[in-house]
Amino acid sequence: MEHDISLPSREISLPESWKRLPVVAGIVGVLALAASYFLAGGDSKQFAFSYLTGFYYWLTLALGGLFFVVLHYLARSGWSVVVRRLAEHVMGTLPVFILLFIPVYFGMHDLYHWTHAEAVAADPLLQHKEPYLNETFFLIRAAIYLLVWTGLALYFWRSSARQDSDGDLAITKRLQTRSAPAMVLFGVTITFAAFDWVMSLEPHWFSTIFGVYVFAGCVVAIFSFLILLVLRLKAGGALEIVVTWEHFHDMGKLLFGFVVFWAYIGFSQFMLIWYANIPEETFWFEMRWHDPAWRNVSIFLAAGHFVAPFFFLISQPVKRNRVTLTIAAVWMLFMHYVDIYWLVMPTHHHGEFHPSLVDFTCWLGVGGIVLAVLGRLMQRGSLVPIKDPRLGESLAFENP
């Protein structure tokens, strides 16, 4: 039986230097958030927008982790078992987003135009949307999303951790069965959360594909992050023989695939709006094009999130080389930030481009807290699901 695979403890336990991560990242996170608060001064609107950008960046990464794990069980994947535990830990940070949502709640009136009664009273369109876009229902929905993610994350995380000790095959079977409804829940919640938290920044605007666009970014983020995480752990001496270049090659291929998918969805969204040319839809792109600075950001997004990585990642040796793959992963994590920034920020100054230091400190602050939780989770148990029935298959995996 493959249950009897035993791996050297150095391979599957967290390197000593990583044990400081929770404390260091936690301190950096709290300091950065405090700094954001003081840097923003009395400008609560600046803080709210910067915070939402940072919050959404890390949330999409954690949701990418949830997607990876659920997909793994849904597809009954073999190759990805050796990196699944790390994705589970990324997913395991989802409960903390309940706390991280609090500043978004307090920033609601700064962020969302439709929360102002006088604005709604003067706007027939907003009156029309009121049954959906009102504060009570918004908060109920937010609670549902956060609870669904927390529930899914805890359930998958705990089941997988339990298998490490008892090696129960029934756990894998149960997770496989439940991954199908979990995927439906994931799809619905990520879509509506994107509608509520980002699309409703411009309450007149609507795009049914918006959730899919955000999802594409999630997957780009998680594969980039996993690649970096494993490379760093390898540098620390763990996962040296467990994760091979075959696994990196596969993660690189999926990263490439979702870079293309992101462009496909992003362009589909753009083209339909451009073609129909209806003012209540086109203004959203106009806000990102009229100001020359925003226009440059838009062009940079298309070139840096699709064209450049497409040609860079297309060839095989790039995906099997430590240096080039690191460059690609770091670059895509940066471009994911540009993408989220591009989605959230134009509303702040009504289409004018005014970057702020608070944008950076908020990103760092939320990130510090998320990484602290991630570091804490990684200290529990082994870095690899040691009793997964497909571990042997994953260890021996080779690209055809």
Next chain:
Amino acid sequence: MAEETTAAGDGKEYGVLAQFADPEKLMHACAKVRDMGFSMWDAHTPFPIHGLDKAMGLKRSWVSAFVLVMGLSGAAIGMLMQWWVAENAYPLVISGKPFFSWPAFIPITFECGVLGGASGAILGLLIMGRLPRHHHALFNSERFKQVTDDAFFISIEAGDPEYDSAQTPRFLEEIGASHVEPVPV
């Protein structure tokens, strides 16, 4: 058939065919053949065997590069075609947009790219496999027919500089072949 008999009667040989009992023996033998420096040889199996390309010392196929070139050419031709139609051959004003409205042309450009890439993959495969062809000398061997069922073979061509009609069959037997036979042209 008549031709083949005469050809065989001429004493001209295509090479030698060796059968192996199982994939492991075949894999092992392939590594030995590779290390002997043979270049005009091949392994034949009823199903794909993992790692056989490494054991054979095969280099990466150039099909993927061919696919890239064909895909990009397809996309370029798709875009050029639409530009030519919209700007020169049959200019029409559509919903008040410029004649050359590139975003509208992206879907067809993309599809032409996919068409070019896919055709490139098939063409590259046919060229590399020198297909289609009517006949191959290996089909002269009655035993070789089992290759689509349960048999594993290595064939070495007589044209190989390392080939020796006396030594090579013996070498194949030494590295574990269960049956070795000459193949007439």
